[in-house]
Amino acid sequence: MTDQAVTRIQVGGTAGSDPYEVLVGRQLLGELPGLIGDKAQRVAVIHPEALAETGEGLRADLADQGYEAVAIQVPNAEEAKTAEVAAYCWKALGQTGFTRTDVVVGVGGGATTDLAGFVAATWLRGVRWIAVPTTVLGMVDAAVGGKTGINTAEGKNLVGAFHPPAGVLCDLAALDSLPVNDYVSGMAEIIKAGFIADPVILDLVEADPQGARTPAGPHTAELIVRSIQVKADVVSSDLKEAGLREILNYGHTLAHAIEKNERYKWRHGAAVSVGMVFAAELGRLAGRLDDTTADRHRTVLESVGLPLTYRGDQWPKLLETMKVDKKSRGNLLRFIVLDGLGKPTVLEGPDPAVLLAAYGEVCA
Numbered sequence: 001m002t003d004q005a006v007t008r009i010q011v012g013g014t015a016g017s018d019p020y021e022v023l024v025g026r027q028l029l030g031e032l033p034g035l036i037g038d039k040a041q042r043v044a045v046i047h048p049e050a051l052a053e054t055g056e057g058l059r060a061d062l063a064d065q066g067y068e069a070v071a072i073q074v075p076n077a078e079e080a081k082t083a084e085v086a087a088y089c090w091k092a093l094g095q096t097g098f099t100r101t102d103v104v105v106g107v108g109g110g111a112t113t114d115l116a117g118f119v120a121a122t123w124l125r126g127v128r129w130i131a132v133p134t135t136v137l138g139m140v141d142a143a144v145g146g147k148t149g150i151n152t153a154e155g156k157n158l159v160g161a162f163h164p165p166a167g168v169l170c171d172l173a174a175l176d177s178l179p180v181n182d183y184v185s186g187m188a189e190i191i192k193a194g195f196i197a198d199p200v201i202l203d204l205v206e207a208d209p210q211g212a213r214t215p216a217g218p219h220t221a222e223l224i225v226r227s228i229q230v231k232a233d234v235v236s237s238d239l240k241e242a243g244l245r246e247i248l249n250y251g252h253t254l255a256h257a258i259e260k261n262e263r264y265k266w267r268h269g270a271a272v273s274v275g276m277v278f279a280a281e282l283g284r285l286a287g288r289l290d291d292t293t294a295d296r297h298r299t300v301l302e303s304v305g306l307p308l309t310y311r312g313d314q315w316p317k318l319l320e321t322m323k324v325d326k327k328s329r330g331n332l333l334r335f336i337v338l339d340g341l342g343k344p345t346v347l348e349g350p351d352p353a354v355l356l357a358a359y360g361e362v363c364a
C-alpha cells in the first residue's frame with residue numbers, strides 16, 4: 001500500500017443496521033468533518049492519557065473548523081473501562097450541553113473506543129460516534145462491529161451495548177508510536193481471524209514472523225485489511241450476535257477469565273493467545289480438530305512472541321468466571337472450537353474432565 005492509497009471496507013447495511021465504512025491508510029483525519037456531518041455543533045474527543053497530544057490536536061482542529069470541541073482525557077488501557085470513568089464522560093457531555101445531534105469521537109486503542117462507544121450509546125440513549133483506532137487491535141477488531149462496553153467487578157465487558165460507529169478511520173501512521181507488546185497483542189486478533197476464516201493471514205505471518213511484530217513489516221497493511229474484512233463480513237450479517245458472530249469470540253471464553261484473574265494487567269491479546277491454544281486443545285480432545293491445525297496454534301502464536309501458557313493452579317477460579325461468559329446459556333458453558341482450519345463451530349456443555357484436560361495442556 002502506498003502512502004496515498006486508502007482501502008475502504010463496507011460494514012453493515014444489512015439486518016437493519018446503517019452501513020458505514022472502515023478506512024485504512026494514512027492521513028485520514030481530513031475525513032472526520034464529513035463523518036461528523038453538518039448537524040453537529042459539539043464534538044467530544046475521548047482519548048487516553050498516552051495520546052494527550054493527539055487528542056488535544058484533534059480538538060483544536062475541530063474547533064478551528066467551527067465545532068464546539070472538547071477533549072475528554074481518560075486513563076490508559078483497561079482502567080478506562082469502568083462505570084466511574086463512563087460517569088466522568090457523561091458529566092463532561094452534560095456540562096458541554098451535548099444534544100442528540102452532537103458527536104463523540106473515540107481516539108485510542110480498543111479500551112478507549114469500547115468506552116467512547118459505550119458513552120455514545122448511553123448518552124441520551126444514543127448519539128453518533130466515530131472511531132479513530134490507534135492500535136493494531138483497535139483497527140482490526142475493537143473499533144469495528146459496534147460492540148461497546150465496560151468491565152464490572154464480576155468480569156469483562158459485562159455492561160455494554162451494540163452501537164455501531166458512523167465510520168472508522170485507521171491511520172496506519174498511528175502504529176509507529178505503539179509499544180511493541182501492544183502491537184503484538186493485536187496480532188492475536190489477526191491470527192484469530194486467520195484460524196476462523198482467512199488462512200492466508202496465517203501464511204503471511206508464518207512467512208515473516210519478525211515482520212509481523214512491527215508496523216514496518218512487509219505485510220502490515222494486508223494483514224490489517226484482511227482481518228477487518230473478516231470482522232466486517234461477520235458483523236454485517238449478525239450485528240447482535242444471534243449466531244454467526246459468536247465465532248469472533250474464538251479463544252475469548254478463557255481469555256476473559258484470565259484477564260479478570262490478572263486484574264486486567266495482562267493485555268487482551270496475550271490472554272486471547274492462551275485462550276486460543278486452550279480452544280484448539282478442546283477441539284482436539286473433543287475429536288473435532290486435526291493435530292496439524294491444533295499444533296499450528298502454538299507455532300504461529302509463539303513465532304510473534306505471544307504467550308501459550310497460564311498458571312496451573314488457577315483452574316477453579318477461571319471456571320467460575322467462565323460461567324458468566326456471554327455465550328453461556330443458563331448453566332450451559334459454550335465454547336467456539338474449530339472443526340478444521342477456517343471452520344469454527346460451537347461446542348456446548350463439554351464434559352468437565354475434557355475441559356480440565358484441555359486446561360492441562362496450557363498450564364505453565
Ligand SMILES: NC(=O)c1ccc[n+]([C@@H]2O[C@H](COP(=O)([O-])OP(=O)(O)OC[C@H]3O[C@@H](n4cnc5c(N)ncnc54)[C@H](O)[C@@H]3O)[C@@H](O)[C@H]2O)c1
Pocket residue numbers: 048049050051075076077078081108109110111112114134135136137138141142143144145146147148157174175176177178179182185186189268269
Ligand atoms: N469491541 C470489540 O469488538 C473489541 C474487540 C477486541 C478487543 N476489544 C477490547 O479492546 C481492548 C484492548 O485494546 P488494545 O489492545 O487496543 O489496548 P488498549 O486500548 O488498552 O491500548 C494499549 C495501550 O496503548 C496506548 N496507546 C493506544 N494507542 C497508542 C499509540 N498509537 N501509541 C502509543 N500508545 C498508544 C493506550 O493508551 C494503552 O495504554 C480490550 O479492552 C478488549 O476487550 C474490544
Ligand SMILES: O=C(O)C(=O)C[C@@H](O)[C@H](O)[C@H](O)COP(=O)(O)O
Pocket residue numbers: 141145147156157189241245246248249252326
Ligand atoms: O466482535 C465480537 O463479537 C468479538 O467477540 C470480538 C472480540 O475480539 C472482542 O474481544 C469482544 O469485545 C468480546 O466480546 P464479548 O461479548 O465476549 O465481551
Ligand SMILES: [Zn+2]
Pocket residue numbers: 141189252268272
Ligand atoms: Zn478480543
